[in-house]
Amino acid sequence: MQISFVPLSVSVKGALVLGVGETGTFSGKTAEVDRRSGGALGRAMGVSKFSGNAGQILEIVAPAGIDASRIVLAGLGKAEKFDERTAERLAANVLGRLFASGEKTVTFAIDMPRGAKLNGAALGAHLALGARLRSYTFNKYRTKNLDDHAPSVTEIAVATSAAAAAKRAYAPLDAIADGIFLARDLVNEPPNVLSPMEFARRAKKTLERAGVRLRVLGENEMKKLGMGALLGVGQGSDRESQLVTMEWDGTKRSNVPPVALVGKGVCFDSGGLSLKTGAGMMGMKGDMGGAAAVAGTILALATRKARVHVVGVVGLVENMPDGKAQRPDDVVKSMSGQTIEVLNTDAEGRLVLADALWYVQSQYKPKCIVDLATLTGAILIALGHEHAGLFSNDDTLAERLSASGRAEGEPVWRLPLGDAYDKALKSRIADMKNIGGPHAGSITAAQFLQRFVDKTAWAHLDIAGVAWRDAEQKEHSPSWATGWGVRILNRLVADYYEK
Numbered sequence: 001m002q003i004s005f006v007p008l009s010v011s012v013k014g015a016l017v018l019g020v021g022e023t024g025t026f027s028g029k030t031a032e033v034d035r036r037s038g039g040a041l042g043r044a045m046g047v048s049k050f051s052g053n054a055g056q057i058l059e060i061v062a063p064a065g066i067d068a069s070r071i072v073l074a075g076l077g078k079a080e081k082f083d084e085r086t087a088e089r090l091a092a093n094v095l096g097r098l099f100a101s102g103e104k105t106v107t108f109a110i111d112m113p114r115g116a117k118l119n120g121a122a123l124g125a126h127l128a129l130g131a132r133l134r135s136y137t138f139n140k141y142r143t144k145n146l147d148d149h150a151p152s153v154t155e156i157a158v159a160t161s162a163a164a165a166a167k168r169a170y171a172p173l174d175a176i177a178d179g180i181f182l183a184r185d186l187v188n189e190p191p192n193v194l195s196p197m198e199f200a201r202r203a204k205k206t207l208e209r210a211g212v213r214l215r216v217l218g219e220n221e222m223k224k225l226g227m228g229a230l231l232g233v234g235q236g237s238d239r240e241s242q243l244v245t246m247e248w249d250g251t252k253r254s255n256v257p258p259v260a261l262v263g264k265g266v267c268f269d270s271g272g273l274s275l276k277t278g279a280g281m282m283g284m285k286g287d288m289g290g291a292a293a294v295a296g297t298i299l300a301l302a303t304r305k306a307r308v309h310v311v312g313v314v315g316l317v318e319n320m321p322d323g324k325a326q327r328p329d330d331v332v333k334s335m336s337g338q339t340i341e342v343l344n345t346d347a348e349g350r351l352v353l354a355d356a357l358w359y360v361q362s363q364y365k366p367k368c369i370v371d372l373a374t375l376t377g378a379i380l381i382a383l384g385h386e387h388a389g390l391f392s393n394d395d396t397l398a399e400r401l402s403a404s405g406r407a408e409g410e411p412v413w414r415l416p417l418g419d420a421y422d423k424a425l426k427s428r429i430a431d432m433k434n435i436g437g438p439h440a441g442s443i444t445a446a447q448f449l450q451r452f453v454d455k456t457a458w459a460h461l462d463i464a465g466v467a468w469r470d471a472e473q474k475e476h477s478p479s480w481a482t483g484w485g486v487r488i489l490n491r492l493v494a495d496y497y498e499k
Contacts, residue, residue, distance in 0.1 A: 014105030028111030088130030124166030179300030180483035187481035196316035236325025260366035264373035265291030272345030289467030290372035293485025378441030
């Protein structure tokens with residue numbers, strides 16, 4: 001989709017999008033179009049339920065005297081609540097309405113509501129971002145009725161008096177969208193296509209073009225490093241497990257400790273010998289959502305040339321039932337030297353992360369670590385699909401992630417850690433077991449991960465409720481995969497670690 005920033009004008013082709021405040025009064029370009037049309041906009045509003053509330057849309061055929069083919073009135077809502085996220089949702093809503101309309105060109109001519117929380121350049125940039133995020137499709141495996149699924153809109157113009165500034169402001173947002181699209185593509189891919197080796201291949205191909213240094217470890221290399229926890233998960237699959245490191249250093253300085261991002265990458269999770277139900281197995285192609293978010297974030301940072309040193313590490317496996325598969329009651333030895341009694345082979349993601357966390361600390365000595373994982377169904381019981389679970393050993397890092405999530409519309413909710421929960425992991429024969437009891441499953445999973453964090457500031461994000469949506473999609477996230485994690489991590493880096 002082509003996105004451009006143009007000077008304010010109402011003489012446009014295609015669909016023209018205008019804003020209306022909560023009071024229903026017209027100003028700026030909306031008022032000008034209403035005058036030129038002899039009050040047609042006001043009359044259309046008068047016979048509808050449209051009042052200018054946020055999220056409302058009124059679509060009319062363009063009246064005489066207007067060059068556009070149709071007018072779309074978009075509700076702006078309360079001016080004091082109109083911010084970057086509101087602008088993105090507005091553009092995404094409008095674009096969703098027009099995708100099957102036959103229109104090829106859409107022009108947004110939204111006047112800044114008086115009292116809004118952003119300037120003209122930011123408004124234009126975030127309208128463009130909302131439109132681009134809504135434009136995402138994943139149709140590569142469709143062979144029939146392609147026109148029904150392909151959007152007709154191919155060009156977006158954002159009309160603003162600050163066109164040059166808006167274009168500059170949009171450039172880093174465009175890079176974030178690239179990262180989100182990569183993450184969505186990876187999660188949406190079917191598991192017969194996206195094996196651990198294919199994930200590694202795609203990451204290497206995409207990220208190296210952006211200047212990222214990649215290293216891929218196969219099973220023999222991981223065996224030499226003692227990664228028995230990660231390798232145990234993948235031993236029931238015919239497809240080889242991988243560990244991929246992705247390093248971006250935009251600091252131009254030597255010896256800068258990196259920010260570390262670690263992702264769970266279970267490319268398909270059958271549950272292993274602790275087999276999931278048939279219904280519970282559907283969607284488990286998305287169990288690598290954490291790894292996808294890390295890859296997408298690294299792409300976004302590299303594309304916008306972020307002045308930061310960041311390393312991403314993703315452990316990529318398949319958890320399959322097989323004669324060679326890991327058994328309940330097995331004991332494995334992790335890279336850290338700690339032993340783990342595996343009582344449930346469906347609690348596999350924490351085993352993958354255990355070795356990935358230890359590896360990134362031993363190899364890179366990072367200043368902080370954030371891991372992302374679709375780790376527990378229990379987090380869905382606690383938080384549903386609106387928040388990711390946050391666990392941390394460091395209050396400052398936790399507060400930074402919370403602030404970043406609020407700013408980017410990817411909210412997190414901090415849950416506790418503590419010795420009382422940690423006792424649930426006590427094993428009769430090994431250093432720990434891989435599950436707790438029937439209660440506080442997300443917390444005991446985080447307690448397990450904490451045992452593989454030395455003294456580094458660390459946060460764990462359980463994203464099982466937000467990495468994909470089986471129910472209704474959100475305005476700017478139209479596919480099953482959401483790409484959750486790229487925005488919060490990019491904001492964390494930009495606000496607190498970028499120099």
